[in-house]
Amino acid sequence: MxxxxxxxxxxxxxPAAQPPMADVRAVDLSAAPGPDRAAAARTLVAACEEQGFFRVTGHGVPQELVRAVEAAAAGFFALPQAEKEGATGEPVGYGCKQIGDGGDLGWIEYLLLCLTSAGTKIRIHTYVVVSLLPKTIPDFAHRLAYVRRELLEEYAAAVRRVACGLLELMAEGLGIEPADTISRLVADAESDNMLRVNHYPPAPRPEQQAGRLLTGFGEHTDPQIISVLRSNGTTGLEIAGRDGAWASVPPDADSFFINVGDALQVLTNGRFRSVKHRVVVSSERSRVSMIFLGGPPPGARLAPLPQLLGDGGGRSRYREFTWMEYKSCSHRGRLVDDRLRPFEN
Incomplete structure (x- = not known):
């Protein structure tokens, strides 16, 4: 709680507000090679240029798997507060209301899990999953931890495949070769991939009676290359247009929503925009969202891709830097800060 x-x-x-519904483009990841796939690639590129946000269909992630992970998450957040607070680690684990180190607050509790790649499989750090279990539970908790880990591994691997498939389709749409130029940054054995599970409880009744909304997760962009988001069909997610006006994202029970991250904005030299988004809480229903955050390896050097600078060696908007350098810098600020500014040329 x-x-x-x-x-x-x-x-x-x-303040209470009702922004218009966003017109979110759909990209079919299952499109067959040929005209259909080429059309999907064009739609993807246009969405990344215009909004930095789209939804993906034909992703191949079984609904049963999604529902099972959502149920496991809901079960964890329903535990007594003391037991949830015991699931802490550094820098991962359970958190409540405080977002980052910059003083931002939200009507939120969350789990942050570190993913490590092993060949084609993603592994959740074992100590994190075990730590999610109350210490008062007897030895069968270790078997339960194993089951949960297997479930999370299966989900994380499936969603990473979606992320890599989209990044390869993106490379096709941009005319970048080889096709895995961007996706390999997320698929590498050292890639800094995270799984974030957010829970936004129903708004407290006094606030509802006052006609106000609450910030669940404040305005921000995602630092990583790509974010693959899934929610339990509850409203609350909003995205900002280029004019700064907010629009509400319609809930979708079948699609995944995709955010362009700061690192992808750099790789495309600003051609793709890292979308500003937030979560507003006004519903009487809990919102649970699961976000795969695909980041590059800590030592990966980030700069605009040469293929996107033109034959004449066009101007690079960003200086070269490592992912760890950027991540360290971004964690020191507030959510709303423009974290890319210090890295601009």
Whole structure:
């Protein structure tokens, strides 16, 4: 249960507003090679240029797997608060209301899990999953931890395949060769991939009666290359257009939603925009979202791809830097900060 003091509630309260529904482009990842796949690649590139956000169909992730992971997440967040707070680690584990180190607050509790690649399989750090189990549970907890880990591994691997498939389709649409130029940054054995599970409890009744909304997760862009998001069909996610106006993302029970991240904006020299987004809480229904955050290896050097600078060696908008350098810098600021500014030429 998220509990905030009155001053904290005031900090995250928002005026009641009803933004228009966003027109979110759909990209069919199952399109067959030929005209259909070429059309899907064009749609993907246009969506990344215009919004930095789209939804993907034909992704191949079984609905039964998605539902099982959602149920496991809901079960964890339903545990007593003391038991959830025991699932802490550094830098992963359980968190409540505090987002990052910059002082941002939200009507949220979450799990942050580190993923490590092993060949074609993704492994959840064992100690993280075991730590999610209350210490009062007897030895069968270790068997339960194993089951949960297997479930999370299967889901994480499936969603990473979606991310890599999209990045390869993206390379086709941009005319970049080889096709895995971008996707291999997410598929590498050292890739900095994370799985974030967010829970936004129903808005507290006094705030609903006052006609206000609450910030669940404040305005921000994702630092990574690509984010693959799935929610339990509840509204609340909003994206900002180029004019700064907010639009509400319609819930979708079957699709995954994709965010262009800061690192991808750099790789495309600003051609693709890292979308600003936030979560607003107004519903009487809990919102659970699961986000695969695909990042490059810590030592990977990021800079605009030469293929996108033109034959004449066009101007690079960003200086070269490592992912770890950028990640360290971004963690020191507030959510709303423009984290790419220090790396601009």
């Amino acid at each position: 998220v509990v905030l003091a009155k001053a904290e509630l005031e900090q995250i309260a928002l």
